[in-house]
Amino acid sequence: MRNMRRQAMQRGVIAVLDIGTTKIACLILQFDGPGVFRETDGVGPMAGQSNFRVIGAATTRSRGVRFGEIETMAETERAIRTVVQSAQKIAGVRVDHVIACLSGARPASYGLAGDIAIDAGKVSEQDVARVLASCEVPDFGRGREVLHAQPVNFAVDSRSGLLDPREHSGNRLACDMHVLTIDGDAAGNLVSCIQRCDLELAGVASASYVSGLASLVEDEQELGGACIDLGGGVTGVSVFIRKHMIFADAARIGGDLITMDIAKGLRTSHATAERIKTLHGGLEATGRDDREMIELGGDTGDWETDRRSVSRADLIGIMRPRVEEILEQVRDILDAAGFDYLPSRQIVLTGGGSQIPGLDALAARMLGQNVRIGRPLRIQGLAHSATAPGFASAIGLALLTAHPQDEWWDFEMPAEKYPARSLRRAYRWFRNNW
Amino acid sequence: MSGLTPDLREQAAYGQRPVPARNPAARPAPPQARLQPRDPAPSRLAYRLHRLWLTPIIRKLTRVGLPAFVAALVVGVWLSDETRRAQISGGLTGIVESIQNRDEFMVTMMTIEGASPVVDRGLRSMLPVTLPSSSFDIDLVDLRARVMKLDAVESVELRIKPGGVLSAVVTERVPVVLWRHARGIELLDKTGHRVASATSRDVRPDLPIIAGEGADRATAEAMLLVDAAGPILPRLRGLVRVGERRWDLVLDHGQRIMLPAEDPLPALERIIAIDRAQDVLGRDLGSIDLRAEGRPTVRLGLDAQNAIRRARGQVELGEDGKPLDPAAQKAKLAGEARKTNG
Numbered sequence: 001m002r003n004m005r006r007q008a009m010q011r012g013v014i015a016v017l018d019i020g021t022t023k024i025a026c027l028i029l030q031f032d033g034p035g036v037f038r039e040t041d042g043v044g045p046m047a048g049q050s051n052f053r054v055i056g057a058a059t060t061r062s063r064g065v066r067f068g069e070i071e072t073m074a075e076t077e078r079a080i081r082t083v084v085q086s087a088q089k090i091a092g093v094r095v096d097h098v099i100a101c102l103s104g105a106r107p108a109s110y111g112l113a114g115d116i117a118i119d120a121g122k123v124s125e126q127d128v129a130r131v132l133a134s135c136e137v138p139d140f141g142r143g144r145e146v147l148h149a150q151p152v153n154f155a156v157d158s159r160s161g162l163l164d165p166r167e168h169s170g171n172r173l174a175c176d177m178h179v180l181t182i183d184g185d186a187a188g189n190l191v192s193c194i195q196r197c198d199l200e201l202a203g204v205a206s207a208s209y210v211s212g213l214a215s216l217v218e219d220e221q222e223l224g225g226a227c228i229d230l231g232g233g234v235t236g237v238s239v240f241i242r243k244h245m246i247f248a249d250a251a252r253i254g255g256d257l258i259t260m261d262i263a264k265g266l267r268t269s270h271a272t273a274e275r276i277k278t279l280h281g282g283l284e285a286t287g288r289d290d291r292e293m294i295e296l297g298g299d300t301g302d303w304e305t306d307r308r309s310v311s312r313a314d315l316i317g318i319m320r321p322r323v324e325e326i327l328e329q330v331r332d333i334l335d336a337a338g339f340d341y342l343p344s345r346q347i348v349l350t351g352g353g354s355q356i357p358g359l360d361a362l363a364a365r366m367l368g369q370n371v372r373i374g375r376p377l378r379i380q381g382l383a384h385s386a387t388a389p390g391f392a393s394a395i396g397l398a399l400l401t402a403h404p405q406d407e408w409w410d411f412e413m414p415a416e417k418y419p420a421r422s423l424r425r426a427y428r429w430f431r432n433n434w
Numbered sequence: 435m436s437g438l439t440p441d442l443r444e445q446a447a448y449g450q451r452p453v454p455a456r457n458p459a460a461r462p463a464p465p466q467a468r469l470q471p472r473d474p475a476p477s478r479l480a481y482r483l484h485r486l487w488l489t490p491i492i493r494k495l496t497r498v499g500l501p502a503f504v505a506a507l508v509v510g511v512w513l514s515d516e517t518r519r520a521q522i523s524g525g526l527t528g529i530v531e532s533i534q535n536r537d538e539f540m541v542t543m544m545t546i547e548g549a550s551p552v553v554d555r556g557l558r559s560m561l562p563v564t565l566p567s568s569s570f571d572i573d574l575v576d577l578r579a580r581v582m583k584l585d586a587v588e589s590v591e592l593r594i595k596p597g598g599v600l601s602a603v604v605t606e607r608v609p610v611v612l613w614r615h616a617r618g619i620e621l622l623d624k625t626g627h628r629v630a631s632a633t634s635r636d637v638r639p640d641l642p643i644i645a646g647e648g649a650d651r652a653t654a655e656a657m658l659l660v661d662a663a664g665p666i667l668p669r670l671r672g673l674v675r676v677g678e679r680r681w682d683l684v685l686d687h688g689q690r691i692m693l694p695a696e697d698p699l700p701a702l703e704r705i706i707a708i709d710r711a712q713d714v715l716g717r718d719l720g721s722i723d724l725r726a727e728g729r730p731t732v733r734l735g736l737d738a739q740n741a742i743r744r745a746r747g748q749v750e751l752g753e754d755g756k757p758l759d760p761a762a763q764k765a766k767l768a769g770e771a772r773k774t775n776g
Contacts, residue, residue: 061473078475079473081476082473082474082475085480085481088485089484092488093488094485094488094489197481198481198482
């Protein structure tokens, strides 16, 4: 998959696919290679994101996805086809490589520690590889697959907190690694879905992680912050410190549930409920909201039913408990992650659900004082319509594509892992083909 | 005003109409099929075709390759007929010829300047076309190359002047020397280039004659020597190239002046000076060898040698250069004495 990503980088065009519960977004990125900065325009390297450009962006209603997992393969495949085709049409180029992100699939975070003795007295490239390989791997459970594995911290002897231990002198090298696992079957579904669209999967990422990359500013990533991605079916939580993700999880509850509550409570169709939520939704009821009447509308044919109206206060009364429930689950996740012990407890709300008016006040009351609503970073060439908080994960995935981080991206692969694997792969290829 | 106020009588006439039947109170119209959210998904075939269309090579093939192929096919099929091809090529050549044969391009006459009658005749015979003809048919470069092959022509300037005149200005080679070699006698110009052949020396008695292999390549040097000969010029019979490296001056009475290979001119001037002072060449000498610098060597003639030998009382030499038999010499002497006595 890494080779695929290299190949895609060489070709210069790669698609980014965010498969969410309510919408599927596709961005087509063009890499011009580094060194195309326009220093004269006062635009610096901009955190390394000026080397790519969005040349096509499309979004479509998601189909066959529940709780961030693919449920109906054929429907999802059609949705992916739709969005990829329209993005290709806008970009005017054909894409063959896709990096996708999944919001659901029950992510689970593990912190691993490894420790080795250094023979040479100096940390070499291979020592880093060895210490990464020496991390004790717990039993993830059946059918779990590692999605992200990133070294978070290195320590040489007693000096901890190193980002890059190469060339350090010392006798022992220790590392902390963060591993994110997801359900293997959900990932397999994603792979087969994308392959049935004639696309090559060049990478998979967790949506909670990538929306954190897009929404947290650099200081928040450095000092400690959590990104809460309020999506349609899944609310993702990722915790960053020292520019590394140290925790990620997802609660299987989201904006769709609010819509469903409204539809049930007001006895309207799902589409009407969605419209009312989007246009009139809120979380803090004031005296004025009692007088503001909302026409429900409808096309049942019954005049009485179609001409109903509710006050905005009623709507808020339906929405608020559900949002509180979501935030309570987020609170539980953050407590489990030990978020309270971070130096700066900045919380950034993003995702489509973060656009509910009054959410920041409610979240500040429930989660802590340092809450802000985050919009994703601006990236070059992205249409204004695709800069909403709901595109945080797609934009974060684009950033991750430009600056891939995984266990062996920054460091070399251990030497002993190379030959056996490639020989085995060659053998398998021969057996499959003859 | 009649247009604005309605005519009441007319209205009364139409008022006789029955009241139109009212529709009974209807049930509300059945609800229209609920507007499904549009899910425009391309079929797999449309998706693949779209991707194929976005592939650069396919796109280029379809946009450029296919029209080019079709055009080539149409042209090829149309041209596959023999008569059509002939028609086209015939038409083209007809147009080209009609332009080339316009009066403006016709060459009607040829003028030749500076050529002797022989060269003039040769030049006219070399012209590939019969005048008048189109100037497109006369390849001046080729014609010039062919004229330059004539030995007698040093340079020629060919051009077509306005008015349809082909003008040739010829510079002929001037013969300065005759060269006698194994295959005959030739006239050479000052660079040694052949001008013409001569049947005998008497054709040009005014020119000096040179002989020997490679003499033509040293014609310039020979001319210098002839010019320097000055006082002995009346006695000069000719120059002989020896061994393709040096000259012999041949005078009458069989005398030879052998000049060195390098710097023959000073050597010749020296022998002329000596001759003027001591009348060397007037004496009985076979040859004067000037090849060794500063040491002219002379070979005496037979009479001079015999005079010396007689004075020394030695046996005289015969015509073949060998000493004569003493008896024969005596007889000869006696015969001479008898002759003088008688």
